[in-house]
Structure formats: structure tokens, C-alpha cells
Amino acid sequence: MTTLSSHDPGAHERLDAGITELAAYRDPERHGWTREVFSTPYRESRQWTAARMRDAGLEVFTDPAGNIIGRLEGTNPSAPALVTGSHTDTVDGGGRFDGIVGVVGAIEAARQLRESGTQLSRDLLVVDFLGEESNVFGLSCLGSRAAARELTAADLDRQDYRGVSLGQAYADFGLDPTSLTDVQWARKPLHAFLELHIEQGPTLEQRQLPLGIVTAITGIERFIATFSGSADHAGTTSMTDRQDAMIAAAEAVLAVRREGCGAPNHGVATTTRVESESRSPNVVPSLVRMMSEVRSVDTDWLGGVKGRLTSEILVKAGDYGVDVGFDWSTDNEVVQASPGVQDVVASAADILGIPWMPIPSGATHDAVHMASLAPMGMIFIPSKAGKSHCPEEWSDTRDIATGVTALVSTLKALDSAELSRTTATS
Structure with missing residues (x-):
């Protein structure tokens, strides 16, 4: 050498x-x-x-x-x-x-x-x-x-x-x-x-x-997802009656990971932060923000990330009765x-x-x-x-x-x- x-x-x-x-x-x-x-x-x-x-x-x-x-x-x-x-x-x-x-x-x-x-x-x-x-x-x-x-x-x-x-x-x-x-x-x-x-x-x-x-x-796409559910008593609300924003966010974290793992070429996906508005230990989370990013040098794959992740996260959150808002931004192409x-x-x-x-x-x-x-x-x-x-x-x-x-x-x-x-x- x-x-x-x-x-x-x-x-x-x-x-x-x-x-x-x-x-x-x-x-x-x-x-x-x-x-x-x-x-x-x-x-x-x-x-x-x-x-x-x-x-x-x-x-x-x-x-x-x-x-x-x-x-x-x-x-x-x-x-x-x-x-x-x-x-x-x-x-x-x-x-x-x-x-x-x-x-x-x-x-x-x-x-x-x-x-x-x-x-x-x-x-x-x-x-x-x-x-x-x-x-x-x-x-x-x-x-x-x-x-x-x-x-x-x-x-x-x-x-x-x-x-x-x-x-x-x-x-x-x-x-x-x-x-x-x-x-x-x-x-x-x-x-x-x-x-x-x-x-x-x-x-x-x-x-x-x-x-x-x-x-x-690499190109970098970032987003903040805001999950809106219902604040309910954590001790008296049954599991089936909850609109738990944290659970919807947890599913989204896994969706982001799956997206990165499924990249056909060089691609990674990371959730960097999940925050709940409520700090009470006995309240079902009603407002949660999640920050994530996806990176790749594969232009075609990266160009489809926004649509794929938005769709998957919305569907899964809907199963829990949780609404989701997205704020996407391109750090660089x-x-x-x-x-x-x-x-x-x-x-x-x-x-x-x-x-x-x-x-x-x-x-x-x-x-x-x-x-x-x-x-x-x-x-x-x-x-x-x-x-x-x-x-x-x-x-x-x-x-x-x-x-x-x-x-x-x-x-x-x-x-x-x-x-x-x-x-x-x-």
C-alpha cells in the first residue's frame, strides 16, 4: 500500500x-x-x-x-x-x-x-x-x-x-x-x-x-409526522376503545425501517425522534410528533419514498382511529x-x-x-x-x-x- x-x-x-x-x-x-x-x-x-x-x-x-x-x-x-x-x-x-x-x-x-x-x-x-x-x-x-x-x-x-x-x-x-x-x-x-x-x-x-x-x-428526504388521537384515561379506557397516537407512531417507526431495508440499491431510513405532547403517565397519548429521514443515491427509488411511506403510515394509523399530518422537505437531491x-x-x-x-x-x-x-x-x-x-x-x-x-x-x-x-x- x-x-x-x-x-x-x-x-x-x-x-x-x-x-x-x-x-x-x-x-x-x-x-x-x-x-x-x-x-x-x-x-x-x-x-x-x-x-x-x-x-x-x-x-x-x-x-x-x-x-x-x-x-x-x-x-x-x-x-x-x-x-x-x-x-x-x-x-x-x-x-x-x-x-x-x-x-x-x-x-x-x-x-x-x-x-x-x-x-x-x-x-x-x-x-x-x-x-x-x-x-x-x-x-x-x-x-x-x-x-x-x-x-x-x-x-x-x-x-x-x-x-x-x-x-x-x-x-x-x-x-x-x-x-x-x-x-x-x-x-x-x-x-x-x-x-x-x-x-x-x-x-x-x-x-x-x-x-x-x-x-x-445521497439525496435526503425528511418529514415530520404529527399523529392526532384522543386523550383518554390510561386506566379506564379499554385497549379496543383507544385512539392511541403513540401506537400509530410506533407502527410508523417500523414502516420507516422497512422502507430502508427494502431499498434495491443504496438506501437507508431512520427515525430520529418521537415526542409526545403529554407528559402524564396515566393518559393515553393524543398528540405525537415523529421526525424521520430517508437517504439514497437511487433517484427513482428515493423519488417514490414520499408516496409509499405516506400511504402506509396513513392506512395503519387509520386502523387505530388516528389522524396523521405530514410536513415533507428535501434536504438535498x-x-x-x-x-x-x-x-x-x-x-x-x-x-x-x-x-x-x-x-x-x-x-x-x-x-x-x-x-x-x-x-x-x-x-x-x-x-x-x-x-x-x-x-x-x-x-x-x-x-x-x-x-x-x-x-x-x-x-x-x-x-x-x-x-x-x-x-x-x-
């Missing part, structure tokens, strides 16, 4: 140190490595990220959306730029590698290009996107959404549990809510976007492969990676002697939104036991270094590659 150590003995140490140093910026009152968007640890960590970019020889600036950009100048700055990077925020109780690998690794790749004397014809932009993870406002990929002009006024009106709007959170963080989409580097033509990331699943480790080349990023970028990554890996496999992404990424701006690709490295979004999240430095090796070689090849701009969604 090819690793970076054969090329640059100091890279392992820099990657280890970078991940360890960034992990120190965390909320001490929360589990794991918690560094949520707009939080104090996140604000402080961004100074570290900018300093790390400068140390690698990059020109650093922060755009109006809050994305931190490190620029490595090319010989022809007027040519469409290459873009790479990821994010450094985490979920509550998260780990040290998700997103972080893509930023620390991209900075390392830029450093190696500069220190080796390799000068690209195009500018290379290394991006730490603001707030990729889902947050208290229920919206992910804030920085890349803004760059792609997909952040809306309605999004800024979203409120958290305290009644604070997303727009106000931006303002409190020192960003102008009226200028978030004024991202000039993203308004210019871009040649390609490439994101290095941990797999967040077990496939690469199980197959003992060091590299995955992403074929598509299925996004295909650029075939041209996939081919360039594959060729670079083959030349390096790095074994790889094509792999879909079951998680969403900043790459989803960047795909509307440039041909997009992603490189995955293994995750131990497939664990992610938890303190046990782990990727070996050897695997991270291998990913950086592939990233460097791919960026060199992309610099002169002819790429077709085709629609990313399907």
Missing part, C-alpha cells in the same frame, strides 16, 4: 499535530469533541485554521459567508481556479476527523506543492467552509450554500430553540446577514472542486482498501460526482499504486453545493469500524497521508485536465 511516508517523512507529524491541535478547541461541557458552528470554541479555532494556512505559505482571507480561504497562486491567476477543502465544525458529541481531515489534509497538500517547487497554472483555493454540520437551525452546509447562492431569506428567518434567528446568529458571529452570498471567488468560473473526507462508513475498512472514489452523494473528476482521481491513484474502489456517499457534504459551481469529486479514506459523528470516530494517520498523496497528484492532473461541465443532480 502506497503511503505518504515514502515521500515526506514530516507529513505524518504535521497531520497528527494538526488534528490534535484543532481537537483542543472544544466545548468542555459537552461530550466528545464538540465544536458547533457559531460557538466560542468554533470562533477560537478559526484563528488556528487561518494561522495553519499562513504557515503553509497561503494567502488567507475570510469571505462574506464566513468561509476561510487559503490561496496558492498559480502562474495564470486569470484561469479558473481549482478548489479543495472541507469543514472544521463538528456535531454535538462528535469526533476529531469528520471534515477536519479534508481541511488539514488540503493545507498539507498545498504545502507540499509549494515546498516541492511545483507551481500550478491555476490558483489553488483551500477552503474551510463555515458550518457544514446540521445545527440548531436545522440547516447544514451554511458556507457552501452561501457560496452557491442557495442560502435564502427564508433560511435566515429560521429560529433555534431560544427563538434566535439564523440571521441574528450570523450577526452575533460578526457576519453581515445581507452580504452572505456576496462570495466573489465563487462568482468567478471554477475549474473543479475536490474534497478529501473520511468515509464515515465501514466499506473501505472491510475491503481493506485505502481509497474510495465517490460516485454520487442526489448529486452525481463529475465523471471527468472521477477518472482523474482514478488515474492518479493507479499511477501511485494505491488500490481504490468506487463508492457512493451516504452522508451529505459541502461538495453537494459546490457541484453547482464546478465539476465535483470526492476522495474517501477509511473510518475505523465505520464510526462517525461520535467520540470513537477514528482514521489512521497512514490512511490520511495516503489520501493526501492522492489529493496532491489529482490536483496536479486536474490543473491541465479538460473537464466537461454537466448537471450534477439527477
Whole structure:
């Protein structure tokens, strides 16, 4: 297996140190490595990220959306730029590698290009996107959404549990809510976007492969189902006379699971929360809300999810005399990676002697939104036991270094590659 150590003995140490140093910026009152968007640890960590970019020889600036950009100048700055990077925020109780690998690794790749004397014809932009993870406002990929002009006024009106709007959170963080989409580097033509990331699943480790080349990023359909029954005394109302909203919701949870288990291709379905309006232990639940999501890279199957689940849940709830209301939303459609970028990554890996496999992404990424701006690709490295979004999240430095090796070689090849701009969604 090819690793970076054969090329640059100091890279392992820099990657280890970078991940360890960034992990120190965390909320001490929360589990794991918690560094949520707009939080104090996140604000402080961004100074570290900018300093790390400068140390690698990059020109650093922060755009109006809050994305931190490190620029490595090319010989022809007027040519469409290459873009790479990821994010450094985490979920509550998260780990040290998700997103972080893509930023620390991209900075390392830029450093190696500069220190080796390799000068690209195009500018290379290394991006730490603001707030990729889902947050208290229920919206992910804030920085890349803004760059792609997909952040809306309605999004800024979203409120958290305290009644604070997303727009106000931006303002409190020192960003102008009226200028978030004024991202000039993203308004210019871009040649390609490439994101290095941990797999967040077990496939690469199980197959003992060091590299995955992403074929598509999952579409996500989410819904909130509200079950309305009858509040009755739990001790005096017979089982046959009840209109139990909780039972109808429980049946719906199982229906969601069956939907995911029945997917013909890559598909998963998860219920994340079930809440009863009543807290009384002796009252039959009359109002229950359930939050669920379904993901797949199979466009046809995912397109039929809404109809299938709505029908099944309504029928079963009706058997219990319970009414159901649905609020469906599309987090993102299925996004295909650029075939041209996939081919360039594959060729670079083959030349390096790095074994790889094509792999879909079951998680969403900043790459989803960047795909509307440039041909997009992603490189995955293994995750131990497939664990992610938890303190046990782990990727070996050897695997991270291998990913950086592939990233460097791919960026060199992309610099002169002819790429077709085709629609990313399907």
C-alpha cells in the first residue's frame, strides 16, 4: 500500500499535530469533541485554521459567508481556479476527523506543492467552509450554500430553540446577514472542486482498501409526522376503545425501517425522534410528533419514498382511529460526482499504486453545493469500524497521508485536465 511516508517523512507529524491541535478547541461541557458552528470554541479555532494556512505559505482571507480561504497562486491567476477543502465544525458529541481531515489534509497538500517547487497554472483555493454540520437551525452546509447562492431569506428567518434567528446568529458571529452570498471567488468560473473526507462508513475498512472514489452523494428526504388521537384515561379506557397516537407512531417507526431495508440499491431510513405532547403517565397519548429521514443515491427509488411511506403510515394509523399530518422537505437531491473528476482521481491513484474502489456517499457534504459551481469529486479514506459523528470516530494517520498523496497528484492532473461541465443532480 502506497503511503505518504515514502515521500515526506514530516507529513505524518504535521497531520497528527494538526488534528490534535484543532481537537483542543472544544466545548468542555459537552461530550466528545464538540465544536458547533457559531460557538466560542468554533470562533477560537478559526484563528488556528487561518494561522495553519499562513504557515503553509497561503494567502488567507475570510469571505462574506464566513468561509476561510487559503490561496496558492498559480502562474495564470486569470484561469479558473481549482478548489479543495472541507469543514472544521463538528456535531454535538462528535469526533476529531469528520471534515477536519479534508481541511488539514488540503493545507498539507498545498504545502507540499509549494515546498516541492511545483507551481500550478491555476490558483489553488483551500477552503474551510463555515458550518457544514446540521445545527440548531436545522440547516447544514451554511458556507457552501452561501457560496452557491442557495442560502435564502427564508433560511435566515429560521429560529433555534431560544427563538434566535439564523440571521441574528450570523450577526452575533460578526457576519453581515445581507452580504452572505456576496462570495466573489465563487462568482468567478471554477475549474473543479475536490474534497478529501473520511468515509464515515465501514466499506473501505472491510475491503481493506485505502481509497474510495465517490460516485454520487445521497439525496435526503425528511418529514415530520404529527399523529392526532384522543386523550383518554390510561386506566379506564379499554385497549379496543383507544385512539392511541403513540401506537400509530410506533407502527410508523417500523414502516420507516422497512422502507430502508427494502431499498434495491443504496438506501437507508431512520427515525430520529418521537415526542409526545403529554407528559402524564396515566393518559393515553393524543398528540405525537415523529421526525424521520430517508437517504439514497437511487433517484427513482428515493423519488417514490414520499408516496409509499405516506400511504402506509396513513392506512395503519387509520386502523387505530388516528389522524396523521405530514410536513415533507428535501434536504438535498442526489448529486452525481463529475465523471471527468472521477477518472482523474482514478488515474492518479493507479499511477501511485494505491488500490481504490468506487463508492457512493451516504452522508451529505459541502461538495453537494459546490457541484453547482464546478465539476465535483470526492476522495474517501477509511473510518475505523465505520464510526462517525461520535467520540470513537477514528482514521489512521497512514490512511490520511495516503489520501493526501492522492489529493496532491489529482490536483496536479486536474490543473491541465479538460473537464466537461454537466448537471450534477439527477
